[in-house]
Amino acid sequence: MTKDAGVAEHGSFTTKDYHDPPPAPLIDAEELTKWSFYRAIIAEFIATLLFLYITVLTVIGYKSQTDPDLKGDQCDGVGILGIAWAFGGMIFILVYCTAGISGGHINPAVTFGLFLARKVSLIRAVMYMVAQCLGAICGVGLVKAFQKSYYKKYGGGANVLADGISTGVGLAAEIIGTFVLVYTVFSATDPKRSARDSHVPVLAPLPIGFAVFMVHLATIPVTGTGINPARSLGAAVIYDQHKAWDDHWIFWVGPFIGAAVAAFYHQFILRAGAAKALGSFRSSASHH
Numbered sequence: 001m002t003k004d005a006g007v008a009e010h011g012s013f014t015t016k017d018y019h020d021p022p023p024a025p026l027i028d029a030e031e032l033t034k035w036s037f038y039r040a041i042i043a044e045f046i047a048t049l050l051f052l053y054i055t056v057l058t059v060i061g062y063k064s065q066t067d068p069d070l071k072g073d074q075c076d077g078v079g080i081l082g083i084a085w086a087f088g089g090m091i092f093i094l095v096y097c098t099a100g101i102s103g104g105h106i107n108p109a110v111t112f113g114l115f116l117a118r119k120v121s122l123i124r125a126v127m128y129m130v131a132q133c134l135g136a137i138c139g140v141g142l143v144k145a146f147q148k149s150y151y152k153k154y155g156g157g158a159n160v161l162a163d164g165i166s167t168g169v170g171l172a173a174e175i176i177g178t179f180v181l182v183y184t185v186f187s188a189t190d191p192k193r194s195a196r197d198s199h200v201p202v203l204a205p206l207p208i209g210f211a212v213f214m215v216h217l218a219t220i221p222v223t224g225t226g227i228n229p230a231r232s233l234g235a236a237v238i239y240d241q242h243k244a245w246d247d248h249w250i251f252w253v254g255p256f257i258g259a260a261v262a263a264f265y266h267q268f269i270l271r272a273g274a275a276k277a278l279g280s281f282r283s284s285a286s287h288h
Contacts, residue, residue, distance in 0.1 A: 020191060023118035031123055040102035044128050045135040047094040047106045052139030052234050056157030058086040060147050063154035080220050087225070088213025095205035104205070107228040108132055113182040113259035117267050129230070136234025144238050156239030159224045159232045159251050167247060170223045174254025175261070177215040177227040182262035184211035192271070226251035227258070 031037045058078060064070065065077035078086070095104035103120070105111045108129040115125035144151045161170045187193065188204040212227070219225045226232040232251035236244040 021119075024121045024124075026122050028121040028123055031121060037124065037127075040124075041127050041131045043098045043102040044105060045131040045138075047098045047102075047104065048132045048135030048230055048234075049139040049142070051090050051094055051106055052136045052157075052231060053142045054090050055083075055086045055231070056140050056143045056235060057146060059083055059157045060143060060150050060154050064147075064150045067154075080217070083220060084213050084216035087216050088209045088211075090209075091212045092205045092209025095208050096203075099205065102128070106132065106230075107181075107255075108230050109178050109228060109255035109259040110182055110185055112256055113185065113263040116260055116263040117186070132230035133233050136230040137237050138234075140234040140238040152239070152241075156235055156241075156244070158235040158239040158241070158244035159226045159248075160243055161247050161250070162222055162224070165222055167250065170247065171250050171254045173219045173222040174226055174250055175258040177219050177225065178255040178258025179262045179265075180215050181208070181211045181227055182259045183266060184208055186262060186266035190266075190271075223250070227255055229255050 062077040062079065062083060064072070066072045066074055091106065094106055098104040098106070103114070105114065105128055111120065111125050111128045111132070114120050115122065120128070140157065143157065161167070184207050188202060188207045194202055215227055216225045219227075229252045232248065236248055
């Protein structure tokens with residue numbers, strides 16, 4: 001009887017048996033023959049499109065409402081808090097809607113972290129990232145169509161380093177912000193946790209949306225908050241000004257490093273993957 005399974009012995013409830021799913025194959029050509037694979041890619045595309053449409057439109061709307069040239073007041077509009085809510089709230093909604101179809105990644109950094117942890121195959125990871133980036137570009141394209149007069153004037157929702165912020169600080173903010181998000185994704189979707197806490201249903205989209213909300217509160221004043229390479233790429237492609245491209249690499253390198261560290265932390269430290277590997281190595285060595 002493991003410690004985790006024994007926790008529930010005293011109460012009136014019983015825990016579920018816990019099984020870690022087997023690691024996803026690196027190359028799974030069979031996926032390409034299944035409709036569920038293409039349905040998942042379509043879901044990622046549409047979810048990222050909707051995500052960028054709502055969030056970037058919120059950013060542009062806020063900037064137009066507070067523009068002193070238009071007699072706007074700093075207290076008008078949704079404020080930084082409202083922008084953070086738009087990002088976090090949309091991720092909550094979209095992960096809730098698409099989790100059962102594609103896993104609800106909506107972010108190449110999340111896909112990358114889950115790929116490193118062998119939760120998705122290489123083919124699926126690459127196709128998801130392409131769908132997410134195309135969806136983001138289309139979503140921002142819709143924003144430009146809806147707010148043509150304001151779009152260019154207010155920076156197109158593109159991620160840029162704030163004035164006085166160095167490249168290193170911007171990169172660190174993206175790494176830490178993405179770590180928070182991907183760490184939350186791993187924790188919220190951990191099969192061991194849902195087995196152990198089966199009497200407390202874990203609504204995974206809620207903590208994931210909250211993580212996005214919190215990170216935006218912290219880093220909107222630093223980088224505008226990327227933590228999602230598709231979101232940064234979509235805005236940069238449609239806005240297409242030098243300022244958006246100058247430091248664009250930060251919004252890919254930072255999130256990918258943050259996702260990799262989160263995957264390593266969860267799998268090898270919290271879930272003791274390294275200790276298990278070492279233990280099995282020791283036991284096999286002692287048999288020789």
